[in-house]
Amino acid sequence: VRVEEARIGELIEVVSAPGEIEPKTKVEISAKTSARIVELPYEEGDRVTKGDSDADPPIPASVLVRLDSKELESRLLSTQASRAAQAAQFEVEKARIASQQANLMAQETTLEQARRDYERQCALLQTNDVSQVTCEEAGFRVQELESQLQGARHNLEAARLNLRVLEHNLEVADAGIEQAKEALSHTTIESPIDGVITRINAKVGEMVVTGMMNNPGTKILEVGDLSEMLVVAQVDESDVGKLRVGQASQVHIQAWPDKVFPGKVRAIALSQNVGTQGAKYYETEILLIDPSEQIFTGMTADADIEVAEHKDVLVVPSQAVLGREVDTLPIDIRDRLSEEEKSKTFATVVFRYIDGKAVITPVRIGASNATHTIIESGIAPDEKIVAGPFKELEKLAHDQAIKDEREAKAEEEAKKTTEETPAGDANNVNDANAA
Numbered sequence: 001v002r003v004e005e006a007r008i009g010e011l012i013e014v015v016s017a018p019g020e021i022e023p024k025t026k027v028e029i030s031a032k033t034s035a036r037i038v039e040l041p042y043e044e045g046d047r048v049t050k051g052d053s054d055a056d057p058p059i060p061a062s063v064l065v066r067l068d069s070k071e072l073e074s075r076l077l078s079t080q081a082s083r084a085a086q087a088a089q090f091e092v093e094k095a096r097i098a099s100q101q102a103n104l105m106a107q108e109t110t111l112e113q114a115r116r117d118y119e120r121q122c123a124l125l126q127t128n129d130v131s132q133v134t135c136e137e138a139g140f141r142v143q144e145l146e147s148q149l150q151g152a153r154h155n156l157e158a159a160r161l162n163l164r165v166l167e168h169n170l171e172v173a174d175a176g177i178e179q180a181k182e183a184l185s186h187t188t189i190e191s192p193i194d195g196v197i198t199r200i201n202a203k204v205g206e207m208v209v210t211g212m213m214n215n216p217g218t219k220i221l222e223v224g225d226l227s228e229m230l231v232v233a234q235v236d237e238s239d240v241g242k243l244r245v246g247q248a249s250q251v252h253i254q255a256w257p258d259k260v261f262p263g264k265v266r267a268i269a270l271s272q273n274v275g276t277q278g279a280k281y282y283e284t285e286i287l288l289i290d291p292s293e294q295i296f297t298g299m300t301a302d303a304d305i306e307v308a309e310h311k312d313v314l315v316v317p318s319q320a321v322l323g324r325e326v327d328t329l330p331i332d333i334r335d336r337l338s339e340e341e342k343s344k345t346f347a348t349v350v351f352r353y354i355d356g357k358a359v360i361t362p363v364r365i366g367a368s369n370a371t372h373t374i375i376e377s378g379i380a381p382d383e384k385i386v387a388g389p390f391k392e393l394e395k396l397a398h399d400q401a402i403k404d405e406r407e408a409k410a411e412e413e414a415k416k417t418t419e420e421t422p423a424g425d426a427n428n429v430n431d432a433n434a435a
């Protein structure tokens with residue numbers, strides 16, 4: 001077996017979590033208007049730009065998608081024509097109102113003259129210069145003109161109301177034109193960021209639709225900024241409380257099993273997610289720091305996030321720490337357990353190496369990482385413990401005779417040296433005789 005000494009040292013406690021590589025910034029490109037795709041100028045892996053109007057000369061933005069605009073152009077022309085007809089009707093109504101206003105003023109003047117004439121006829125009637133009939137006719141004339149004036153005023157008010165309706169219709173038409181222009185502008189989709197086409201989900205000729213409440217719409221493609229890459233790790237809910245933004249992390253990517261990529265925690269999700277097996281986790285973004293390899297989006301990775309540093313602690317290899325059923329422990333070992341430990345199904349133990357035998361020893365452990373575990377009590381520094389191999393540890397029993405592989409190797413080398421010594425001496429003798 002492999003024997004190591006428990007030592008005083010330091011241990012960096014880590015939280016391990018699986019994850020997936022993603023660009024720091026990615027944008028899903030969707031359509032804002034329903035139309036058919038007529039052009040997809042770029043392929044996956046092509047670089048695109050959001051453009052720079054301040055550059056000299058200005059750099060235009062990359063056109064990612066072109067949609068069929070014929071129907072929208074026709075709709076815009078139709079809306080503009082309808083608006084022009086409504087504008088003409090509005091002008092006609094304005095002219096009619098102006099004419100009605102002029103006629104109304106003339107009617108008011110005529111009525112005023114008729115009232116003065118009626119008053120004069122009434123005065124002449126008092127002096128018997130006109131007949132009663134003449135005076136009454138003048139009064140009827142006033143009443144008739146008053147009625148006509150009242151009708152003209154009602155007609156003018158109705159015309160003004162109609163003009164306001166026509167004005168509102170023009171505003172609606174203007175809004176329709178702006179909407180048609182905006183929809184037409186959405187048939188050309190430009191890149192919102194500088195980056196790389198990471199995924200194309202649609203083909204030329206396909207119909208794209210806009211998103212609604214229960215339908216997210218067509219996601220045409222995805223653009224990512226690959227200059228900075230993240231690991232989006234799924235941290236178990238029991239560990240998320242240990243995380244802080246800025247903590248260092250060691251990332252292992254399956255594509256490069258022998259390399260470790262440094263990173264740091266960039267963001268921790270505030271809302272919980274539930275995995276396919278019901279496990280609850282929090283998405284945590286880990287920014288990779290100057291990766292030495294070209295890393296692609298979607299790669300599988302594992303992150304070890306350094307959450308605490310423990311100094312001057314007693315550590316042993318994590319593999320040496322085992323779980324054994326309490327009921328299977330020797331009675332003298334079991335008696336050393338606390339009442340709380342006795343009530344548990346399993347006890348945490350290590351095997352000490354004493355006089356060529358494995359001695360099972362209960363321990364209390366602290367934090368751990370991928371390779372080592374802190375021992376808080378149970379063994380002392382420099383004590384020898386059995387550290388492996390794991391298949392031997394699994395079946396190792398208390399008080400079992402074992403041999404340290406280093407001691408066994410030293411004995412074998414010593415034996416080999418002893419066996420080779422006579423042959424060496426004989427060769428030396430022969431060489432001397434020959435001389």
